[in-house]
Amino acid sequence: MPRSLDTWRDCAANAIRDSDMETGKLITVEGIEGVGKTTNIEVLQRAIEKRGHTVLTTHEPGGTPMADRIRELLVEHGDEPMPDVAELLLMFASRALLVNNVIQPALAAGTWVICDRFTDSSRAYQGGGRGFPQEDIDRLADWVHGDLRPDVTILLDAPVETGMDRAGRRGDPDRFEIERADFFNRVRESYLQLAAAEPDRFVIVDATRDLDSVRQTVEAIAAALCDDI
Numbered sequence: 001m002p003r004s005l006d007t008w009r010d011c012a013a014n015a016i017r018d019s020d021m022e023t024g025k026l027i028t029v030e031g032i033e034g035v036g037k038t039t040n041i042e043v044l045q046r047a048i049e050k051r052g053h054t055v056l057t058t059h060e061p062g063g064t065p066m067a068d069r070i071r072e073l074l075v076e077h078g079d080e081p082m083p084d085v086a087e088l089l090l091m092f093a094s095r096a097l098l099v100n101n102v103i104q105p106a107l108a109a110g111t112w113v114i115c116d117r118f119t120d121s122s123r124a125y126q127g128g129g130r131g132f133p134q135e136d137i138d139r140l141a142d143w144v145h146g147d148l149r150p151d152v153t154i155l156l157d158a159p160v161e162t163g164m165d166r167a168g169r170r171g172d173p174d175r176f177e178i179e180r181a182d183f184f185n186r187v188r189e190s191y192l193q194l195a196a197a198e199p200d201r202f203v204i205v206d207a208t209r210d211l212d213s214v215r216q217t218v219e220a221i222a223a224a225l226c227d228d229i
């Protein structure tokens, strides 16, 4: 079962104490659309910077000039259909660019990296949502980023209706946003399974609460990560 914030905080503090303090940490933020990833990444960045670390924030798909062009192909819905396998491979092509050109150099320089989505998105959307076996996705992950794994993954969790309601306040829906609720329910379920399978890496945040309550939890996670509790 995923750990409570208190148990996870002890665990994260130990992991960071034991690790090489010269390199940065990779923190990923995951969840279905509209749960507040972008909003809370700003909170997380401020809280970590306040404790003296340099922080770089980035996102997937995209995050480099070439990866941003891949993102456009992924989200637009034009006349030519996008086969699921092309979608999966383009996600990993974008990831290869981001990992090699941004994430690894930043971590090596001691910068902390917060990434809005990473390979768990492929596991949840292309695995849970589209039905690709997790083993195939794991093989691609090994190929594209080898041993690089997030130090911590924050899963913002809320029912699909909550996320859709929040995201629905914006303009034209993209190729993912036009999917039906049952697709996003499979994605959410897949995220929860991933979190249950790796309780030391994931911390689940109840994103149904108001902005201020979620912010306080995210700040507590940042404090734990910085071993400042």
Ligand code: Z5A
Residues within 6 Å of the ligand: 031, 032, 033, 034, 035, 036, 037, 038, 039, 040, 060, 061, 075, 091, 116, 117, 118, 119, 120, 121, 122, 123, 125, 126, 166, 167, 169, 176, 177, 207, 208, 209, 210, 211, 212, 214
């Ligand atoms: N995708 C994939 O399939 N496979 C992959 O490997 C990867 C991605 C990497 C684009 O991602 C699509 O790519 C995505 C999955 C797929 N499609 N979907 N769905 P994206 O990250 O760019 O898109 P997104 O997930 O749709 O992001 P988003 O809609 O911007 O969601 P968010 O960042 O989580 O939400 P937000 O912008 O912070 O908040 C949304 C609104 O809710 C905003 O008005 C906030 O003020 C409000 N909000 C946030 N929190 C609260 C609370 N607690 N209370 C009230 N209101 C709130």
